[in-house]
C-alpha cells in the first residue's frame with residue numbers, strides 16, 4: 001500500500017501540544033491519550049512522493065528472564081506500513097532485539113501538518129497521538145517491590161500509572177491502599193531482618209505487637225526502638241518516613257502536592273524493599289560461607 005500524501009485541508013487547525021519531543025521519547029515514555037509534536041516523526045521519500053514514518057529503535061524494559069533490564073527494541077513492520085497519508089491511524093510493532101521474544105505494540109494517530117516542506121531524507125516534525133500500547137505503559141518497578149506488596153501488584157501498578165500521568169491524588173490513594181493492605185507483609189519482612197541482629201529482642205517484640213494494629217500509621221507509632229542501621233535511609237527510619245507521608249490528609253492538598261507525596265511514598269517503599277532484600281541476601285551469603293568453612297574443617301579433621 002503506497003498511499004501518496006495529501007496534506008491536511010487548509011481550514012483545519014493544527015493541534016497545540018506543549019512541547020516538542022523525539023519520536024523515541026514519545027514511544028518510550030509518553031502515557032496514553034497524549035498528543036505531542038514530534039521533532040523527527042517522518043521523512044520525505046522523493047522516489048515516490050510519500051512521507052514515511054521515521055521509526056526509531058527504542059530502549060524499554062524487557063521482563064523476559066533472559067533480559068530483565070532495559071533493552072533495545074526494534075520495529076517489526078514491513079516498511080510499506082509507514083507510508084502515510086496526512087492523517088492516519090496505525091499500529092506499530094516492536095520486538096526485543098536481545099531475547100527476540102518480548103513484544104510491544106503501539107496504537108497511534110499520525111497527523112502531518114498542512115504545507116509540510118518536502119526535504120528529501122531529512123527527519124521532519126509532525127503530530128502523534130498515542131491511543132494506547134500493549135503491554136500497558138508503566139515505568140519499570142523493581143521486582144523486590146512486588147515481592148513486598150505481594151497480591152496488591154495490580155493496585156500498585158495503577159498507582160504507578162497515575163503517578164506517571166501526573167494524577168497525584170489518584171497515585172497517593174492507590175499507594176496508601178497498598179501499604180495499608182500489605183502492612184502485615186511489610187512488618188513480617190522487617191521482623192525477619194531485625195531478628196538477624198544481636199540485642200533486637202525488644203524491637204522484634206514491638207514490631208510483632210505493632211503488626212496487630214489495624215492501621216499502618218498507628219502500627220508505626222508503636223515501634224519506639226530504632227530499626228537496624230542497614231534498613232535506615234540516609235539515617236532515617238523508613239517506617240517513620242512512610243508514616244509522615246501517609247498521615248497527611250488528602251483533602252487539604254493540591255493535586256501537585258499529592259503527586260510529590262505519592263512519589264516520596266513509592267521511592268521510600270522501593271528503597272525499603274531493596275534494603276530488606278539485601279539484608280536477607282547478606283545473611284544467606286554469610287550462612288553459606290560459614291557452612292562451607294565448617295564442612296572443610298570437618299573433612300580435614302576426619303582425614
Ligand SMILES: [Zn+2]
Pocket residue numbers: 062063064066067068071096097098099100101102
Ligand atoms: Zn528481551
